Amino acid sequence: MLLTLLTILIVLIDITWGPLFVIRGIAPDVLLVWVAAVAILRPCKVLRLAFVAGLLKDFLVGCFLGTHAGALLVMAGLVLVFKDRLFQNKLMTRVVLLGILSLSYPVVVSWSRGGLSVGRVLYNLVVFPLIFMLVSKVSSGNEILIKAD
Amino acid sequence: MTHLKWLNGQINHPSHVAVVFFDSMKKRFIIFFILSLFLNFTDRVMGLDGAKRKVGVLVNPLQLGMVEARMGVQEAFSFLSSLPLVYRENLQLQESLIKYQEIEIENLELMQENIILREQMEVDLPQEWMLEPVKVVGFTEKAGERLVLVRGQASQGQAVVLGRRLIGEVVSTTGLLSQVRTIYSAESRVAVSIVGKEEIVEALAEGKFVSEVYAVNILAEKEVNVGDLVVTSGAAGKYPRGLVIGEIEDVSEESGEVYKIAKVKLSWSLRQLKTVFVM
Numbered sequence: 001m002l003l004t005l006l007t008i009l010i011v012l013i014d015i016t017w018g019p020l021f022v023i024r025g026i027a028p029d030v031l032l033v034w035v036a037a038v039a040i041l042r043p044c045k046v047l048r049l050a051f052v053a054g055l056l057k058d059f060l061v062g063c064f065l066g067t068h069a070g071a072l073l074v075m076a077g078l079v080l081v082f083k084d085r086l087f088q089n090k091l092m093t094r095v096v097l098l099g100i101l102s103l104s105y106p107v108v109v110s111w112s113r114g115g116l117s118v119g120r121v122l123y124n125l126v127v128f129p130l131i132f133m134l135v136s137k138v139s140s141g142n143e144i145l146i147k148a149d
Numbered sequence: 150m151t152h153l154k155w156l157n158g159q160i161n162h163p164s165h166v167a168v169v170f171f172d173s174m175k176k177r178f179i180i181f182f183i184l185s186l187f188l189n190f191t192d193r194v195m196g197l198d199g200a201k202r203k204v205g206v207l208v209n210p211l212q213l214g215m216v217e218a219r220m221g222v223q224e225a226f227s228f229l230s231s232l233p234l235v236y237r238e239n240l241q242l243q244e245s246l247i248k249y250q251e252i253e254i255e256n257l258e259l260m261q262e263n264i265i266l267r268e269q270m271e272v273d274l275p276q277e278w279m280l281e282p283v284k285v286v287g288f289t290e291k292a293g294e295r296l297v298l299v300r301g302q303a304s305q306g307q308a309v310v311l312g313r314r315l316i317g318e319v320v321s322t323t324g325l326l327s328q329v330r331t332i333y334s335a336e337s338r339v340a341v342s343i344v345g346k347e348e349i350v351e352a353l354a355e356g357k358f359v360s361e362v363y364a365v366n367i368l369a370e371k372e373v374n375v376g377d378l379v380v381t382s383g384a385a386g387k388y389p390r391g392l393v394i395g396e397i398e399d400v401s402e403e404s405g406e407v408y409k410i411a412k413v414k415l416s417w418s419l420r421q422l423k424t425v426f427v428m
Contacts, residue, residue, distance in 0.1 A: 014216035020223060047174065051181040055188070059204045060212055064198055066189030074184060077178050 001140055003042065007135050008048050010034045011056045021127075028145040030131070031057065032105050034099055035072050037128065037135040039079035050076040098128050247325045248362070258423065265311070273314045278389065280310070280426040289328060294336055295359055296320065299424060303327040308388050308428040314417060315339065315381055315392040316425050319373040327367050327427075331419065332362055332394065340384035341394055343367070343411070345377045354379065354394050354413060362395065362413040373400050379413050391428070 016032040021027050031053060039046040045101070056067030079097055102124045193195060266282060274280070276368075283301030290296075297317070299309075309316040311327050317331035325381040330337055332354060339354040343364060350371040352364040367373055383390030396413035 012212060012215045016274040017219045017222075020219055020226075043174070047177050047181055054185070056208070059201060062201075062209060064189050065201075066185040066187070070185035070189065073178065073182050077182075079173060081179075131396060134376060148204065 003038070003045060003049065004052070006134075006138060007034065007038075007053045008135060009052050009055060013061065015060050023123065026123055027129075028127045029102060029105060030127060031068075032072070032075060032101060033124050033128050033131045034135070035076050035133045036079050036101055038096075039076045040083055040094065040132070041135050043080055043083075045119070046059065046076045046080070047073060061105065075105055078104070094132075095125060098124055171390050173218055216395050217232065220242045224428070242362075262424045268312055269426055274313065275389075278428050280428060282319055282424055283309075283327070284424055285422045286326070294330070294334050295332055295419070297332070298420065299329055299425060299427075300325050301327070301427070302330050306387075310392060310428060311417065311422070313391075313393050315388060315394055316417070316422070318387065319427060320360075329425070332356055333416075333419065334389070335359075338385075339388060340382045341379050342382040343373050343377050343379050343397065345372060345374060347372065351382060351384070352379075352411075360418070362415055364397070364411045364413050365408065367409050367411060369402065369407055373397060373409070373411050375399065 010031055014029070018027045018030075021030075035046060035050045035053065038049055049074040049118075051069050053073035055065065058065045058070075067105040078101060082097055082100075156354055157251050183391055188197070195383075236335065238282050253275055262282070262284070269280065269282075280304055283303055285297055286300050287298045289298050299319075302329075303309075303319045303320055306323055307319045309318060309331075315332060317329050317334070317337060319327045320330045321328045333356040334338055335356050337354070337356045341354045341364060343350040348371070350367055350373055351365045355365050357363055364373075364379055369375040375397050379394040379396060381388040381390055381392040381394065393416075395413040395415040397411045399412040401411070402409040
């Protein structure tokens with residue numbers, strides 16, 4: 001419940017407070033970073049959250065419904081697929097994943113917003129540790145540990 | 150492990166956990182993704198404005214509140230970030246203000262000088278007097294005597310006038326600065342004529358107490374009245390005849406005395422002097 005409420009808050013922050021974080025015309029994809037962090041720490045909940053958050057963003061932004069919902073789902077799916085295949089629990093995995101997500105998200109959304117931008121990737125990487133810490137705080141004690149033989 | 154409740158009944162062995170989990174996630178992903186595509190397609194083809202409006206009723210106030218909060222924070226940040234700039238601009242403006250005030254003062258002085266020059270030009274004086282304007286720059290004390298400092302071409306002994314009024318005489322000159330002894334000075338002696346209704350009485354104008362002038366050496370039997378005009382007589386040769394000193398303000402007479410004195414009211418004061426003319 002707390003995670004859902006926080007996700008809604010993140011959506012609102014992403015949309016309304018975006019201009020506050022703009023540096024040299026580049027704003028971070030706070031919602032994308034949030035979804036990536038949730039996908040790493042709370043994989044069982046991420047798809048539902050990504051869908052709901054994306055849908056809410058579609059409503060608020062005023063674009064066609066399902067645009068951001070689908071894009072965020074794909075992003076979450078990418079994290080789920082790759083997070084355990086690359087260097088597990090390694091910092092580099094997260095950095096690479098987030099870099100890929102940051103570059104592919106605007107393409108998937110078909111939403112220009114500056115298009116592909118290395119600056120945004122770097123900005124997202126800067127924001128990521130903060131959001132990752134927030135998600136880990138929220139989900140501490142409830143984390144699912146999945147280990148195959 | 151609390152979140153694995155939904156997997157109940159599907160796990161027989163720990164190795165199945167991951168497989169079952171990812172199968173379930175895949176299903177969920179496909180369902181949500183198809184739902185997204187369906188919504189997108191429906192919105193594009195049919196339009197879901199009704200649903201958007203209904204959701205808007207719920208989320209728009211929240212969004213508005215967030216935007217207002219952001220604007221407040223943004224304003225606070227921009228205010229804080231602009232403080233150094235504002236401070237620098239303020240300093241520059243203060244400097245500019247001082248410069249403009251100096252210019253304004255200069256303009257005012259020029260305007261006053263212009264008025265004085267015009268007034269002087271309108272006064273009907275003999276052309277051979279050759280008046281030269283000099284600027285009053287201040288005052289100085291010399292042996293208890295207050296002298297006026299003027300800047301301009303002047304030489305010792307020249308009479309100083311303003312309009313038709315006598316101000317005093319130049320007593321010393323150093324470069325472009327000259328000291329003027331006014332008729333208010335206790336050292337000043339001017340031969341004057343008191344022009345009455347019936348007769349003209351000769352006397353001597355003396356300065357007293359820095360701000361007063363008295364006509365002395367008036368023969369007691371001569372008639373002098375309040376309001377009589379006092380002008381230079383030209384008798385001593387120092388000043389030309391006909392320059393205005395002032396008018397009689399008060400006459401004091403004691404019985405048995407040969408002479409009487411009269412207080413002269415001048416139409417100018419030291420503070421009013423800005424530009425005067427040397428003759």
